[in-house]
Amino acid sequence: MRQDKLDSIDLRILAALQREGRMTKSALAETVNLTPTPCWERLKRLEKAGYIKGYRAEVALEKIGSVTTVMVEVTLKQHRYEDFARFEQAVRGIDEVVECYATGGGIDYLLKVVARDIDTYQRLIDRLLIAEIGIDRYFTYVVTRAVKTALQPSVATLVPDGDIAPEKTSGRAG
Missing domain, CATH: 3.30.70.920 (Lrp/AsnC effector binding domain/regulation of amino acid metabolism (RAM) domain)
Structure with a gap:
């Protein structure tokens, strides 16, 4: 999967997981306005293609x-x-x-x-x-104090405006 093959749903999946890596599959599907099975298939495809490097805890x-x-x-x-x-x-x-x-x-x-x-x-x-x-x-x-720490910028800052449609709050696509 190359960058130009990512659609707005793929980008929303990446953005949602970037915000909350422990999100359940059903919560992820709801967040990106899909039913669980197609969402899970997309997630597995994104992982296999290397868009998701891993899931980890940020320890204090x-x-x-x-x-x-x-x-x-x-x-x-x-x-x-x-x-x-x-x-x-x-x-x-x-x-x-x-x-x-x-x-x-x-x-x-x-x-x-x-x-x-x-x-x-x-x-x-x-x-x-x-x-x-x-x-x-x-x-x-x-370093005397951390002013800002982020592992990476949000996915939304790296794609052209409008490529990540706002998350929907009701109704899901299949």
């Missing part, structure tokens, strides 16, 4: 223990393919690195690190430097 880590979030700019010493690959392989294996983006411009990578505290973060950076994965420089920015 701060309720479990102390959490420090740090943004890190990283510049590598060399810029060959193998240098990027070595760095990327290393950060993929570190649980505290929750996001890593290769960037164009003045830095090579932007990382989001979530650690127990600043000392734990610094020990992580020290291990990366000792591992010789090509880091030339890094700059640390400690």
Whole structure:
């Protein structure tokens, strides 16, 4: 299934699940104005085509223990393919690195690190430097508070206006 094959019902299904991933099948069908069976078939098709990457819980880590979030700019010493690959392989294996983006411009990578505290973060950076994965420089920015957090923008912001019709409140299509 390619993007141009998504219709407004598919987009409404994605938008509804994005808002509430634990929605029951019958509630989803009602939300998108379908009967349960066709809605379920569309949902399975969207999952199989990779439009839905997974279902997960967002855990309140701060309720479990102390959490420090740090943004890190990283510049590598060399810029060959193998240098990027070595760095990327290393950060993929570190649980505290929750996001890593290769960037164009003045830095090579932007990382989001979530650690127990600043000392734990610094020990992580020290291990990366000792591992010789090509880091030339890094700059640390400690997050003092989250102003906005969203895993991704809503589906509706990514499609042309009008492609996601408003949800209906009565009557269902089959």
